[in-house]
Amino acid sequence: MMATPAPADDNVIKSTNREPTSESASEEQFAQEENSAKFPLSTQEQLQAMARRRESAVSFQHQISECRLALRYSVIGWTGTLDPEKIPAALSNAPSIRDLNAQMDKLERKLAPFLPADAGGAGGSGRGQGMGAEALGRVEGVRARLLEITPGVKSTRFIKPVLDEVEGSARAAGILPPQDKVGWVWSLSFDDWFIWCAGEDAFVSARQGVRTDFVAA
Structure with a gap:
C-alpha cells in the first residue's frame, strides 16, 4: 500500500x-x-524524495530485466539441446525456472507504484532514461555478472544469487519494504x-x- x-x-x-x-x-x-x-x-522535500525513489525503482527494474533476459537465453539454450517433443514436459518439471520467474514477477509488481508511467520494460528503448550515472552503473554491473555465466551450465544457480542481491539492495534502499510481511504501508x-x-x-x-x-x- x-x-x-x-x-x-x-x-x-x-x-x-x-x-x-x-x-x-x-x-x-x-x-x-x-x-x-x-x-x-515539506512539499518540496517530498518531490525530491519521490524523484530519488523513482530513479532507484527504474534502476532496480532494469536489473531485474537483466536477470529475466539471462534466464530466457538460458532456457532457449537448454531446450535447444532437447527433442522438441520433450520441451513442454521438461519446462513443467523445472521448478527452479518457475520459481525465478515468480520471484521476478513479484518484485516488478512491488516496484510498479514507484515507477514513472512511461517506464520501459526489459530491453526497451528507454534503457538508461531516468537514471543517473550511478544508477545506470548498477544495471551495467548486474549485466556484466550475468554475462560471465558459462553457456550450457545450469544457469539458475548463478542467476538466483544475483536476483537475491538485487532484491536485498532494493529492500536496504527502502524502495521495497523490509520483509514480505502483510501490513507495511509507505508514507x-x-x-x-x-x-x-x-x-x-x-x-x-x-x-x-x-x-x-x-x-x-
Missing part, C-alpha cells in the same frame, strides 16, 4: 508521547522526538515504510525510528 503525497502542514501523523520509565527510555524518547522533528517532509510524508507494532501500540517506521499513532493511507 502506498500513501498519497500530502502538504507538510497537513495533519498526516500524530507523534506518540510516552513517559520514560528509565534513563535509557528517556534517551530513546529524546531520539524519537529529535527524529520526528524532521517530519513530515511519502516520511519517505519510509511503517508497520503497526501491537507491543508499542504505534506505527513504527523501518528506517527513521519514528513512532506515530497513525499513518495517512
